[in-house]
Amino acid sequence: MFIHNKRLQYTVRVGESNPVLGSLLLEQFGGPDGELAAAMRYFTQGLAEDDPGRKDMLLDIATEELSHLEVIGSIVAMLNKGAKAQLAEGAMEEAEFYRSLTAGGNSHTQAILFGGGPALTNSSGVPWTAAYVDSRGEPTCDLRSNIAAESRAKIVYERLINITDDPGIKDALGFLMTREIAHQKSFEKALYAITDNFPSGKLQGVGRFADVYVNTSQGVGDLAGPWNEAPMFEKIDDLEEVMPADGGDGTATVKLTRAEATVAKKMMERTASDPEVDAETGVDLGAGPGAGKVTGGEDKGTASDIKKAEKPA
Ligand code: MN
Ligand code: MN
Secondary structure: OHHHHOOOOOOOOOOOHHHHHHHOHHHHHHOOHHHHHHHHHHHHHHHHEEEEEEEHHHHHHHHHHHHHHHHHHHHHHHHHHHHHHHHHHHOOOOOHHHHHHHOOOOOHHHHHOOOOOOOOEEEOOOOOHHOOOOOOOOOOHHHHHHHHHHHHHHHHHHHHHHHOOHHHHHHHHHHHHHHHHHHHHHHHHHOOOOOOOOOOOOOOOOOHHHHHEEOOOOOOOOOOOOOOOOOOOOEEOHHHHHHHOOOOOOOOOOOOOOHHHHHHHHHHOHHHHHHHHOOOOOOHHHHOOOOOOOOOOOOOHHHHHHHHHHHHO
8 A cells, every 4th residue: 555645755945936947847757767657667567576575676666756756746836836826817917928838848738738737748748658668577678678767767867957057956856866876776786686687588599699790781880899799799791691590591481271372372463563564654644844754755854854843934
């Protein structure tokens, strides 16, 4: 069960009203790397987790993320408090008010539609979606995803810190950013507490394909490093030599039943193309200069024809 404590995890001191900044901060309220996504990610993983250590950690962090949601949502509410009151009370001249809401942001949506409260959207007004949660129910996979999610959340906080000079907001965002660093550390430790954590899952890869680096983009700019050369990798430059990788003929085949093969042949015959037929089509009939008219006439336009056609005579 959840029990709510009325104190925030970190004190929110907002210097002045700023609905535009409030809109930007929604990125960490209802955005893909925001606190609700984080809370739902770890909460659902924790419910399904059987390992007592991971279950405990996931539920601890999920609950902390809800506390972060409360902090960031409170900052948004404080930034909008003045505008919300003016909207509700009709206290400002219409034009002046509209200008104050729309100055440089989308906070008119936030104000008009959501009444200035923290909305479960990202900073562009896109509604939160469970698709932000990409758990797969395998800890060696999900912990890596969690590590990446924490590093994304850290970077988004860093950008938000850089766009405000309000010391109270900077302070609270700095706390939230730092907690994501701590979570990343916990998830990394938990991942490496699983021995044989790579690759994810139970099946090992096919050995002769696992150590090969395929140099598919060749030419100036080719660079060697530990990510593509010995000792971990064998770099393949001559693609003709090794592809198809299985040594087969590289075609796609399937064994069909006699009935399937019969209709497949019929369909192929019905839709066969005849290279001898060069019909005049609507494209030819309507073609102007530069459109590539090739049948029934002379006009085969060039790029310079297009320029001529566009210029007034
Ligand atoms: Mn968080
Ligand atoms: Mn976190």
